[in-house]
Amino acid sequence: MQPLNLPTYTFKIKSKENNYAIFDIIRKKYMVLTPEEWVRQHIVHYLIEEKKYPISLIAVEKKLTINNLTKRTDVLVFNTLGLPEIIVECKAPSVKITQATFDQIARYNLKLKANYLIVTNGLTHYFCKMDLENECYVFLENIPNYANNS
Template identity: 50%
Template sequence: MRQLHFPGYRFRTKSIENSTHIFDPIRKKFFLLQPEEWVRQHVLQFLIQTHHYPVSLIAVEKHIRVAQTDKRFDVVVYKPDGSIFLLIECKAPEVPITQEVFDQAARYNLSAQADWLMLTNGLTHVYYSIDYVTKKCKFVPEIPAFSP
């Protein structure tokens, strides 16, 4: 798999029927190693190892309801009180982070009301916080580290 713009993390992999699978520490099972899954697993390690978010506050492929339709976010990080702190949308490295990706995440967040969003294809990372009082988002260079 392609080198991504994340620190060098170690991953558990195994071969199943001539295909490589990678272990997901949140879902606690192996998944077929495809480009978007490679990005998602880097994001999980980024959250756990680099930003020290507890595994217990992270969900993968979380379904949310948007305008009577079920949508799925790749990664959701909760606050200790159960509200949503961070939503993360992962794309494969060959998929650019465009205005369309930003708009998709913003639409999904109408229901979730997360404080932060992260969009990544593993090569480009976009982070922004949302102020619901002023109804503005602020692009920032990094998401905050976990703070209980």
């Protein structure tokens, strides 16, 4: 897999039925190692190891229903009250981040009302804080560490 613009982590990877699988510490099982999964696993480890978010507050591929359609958030981080704090949308490194990507995460956030959004393809990252009063997002250099946010 290609190197990403994130710190490097040690992953459990195994060969499985002519594919590779990567161990997801949140779902506690091996997942097919696609380029998007590679990005997802890096961002999960980034949130845990660099930003110090507890594993217990992180969900991966959490279902939500929007207009009677089932969707899944790539990564969802909750606060200590169990409310959505951060939504992460991951794309494969080959996928350019476009307005459509922001529209997708914004639709999810109409329902979830998280305080922060992250959009990444592993190479380019966008960190946003929601400004609910003005109904827009403000771009940030990064998201706060868990200790500064809890």
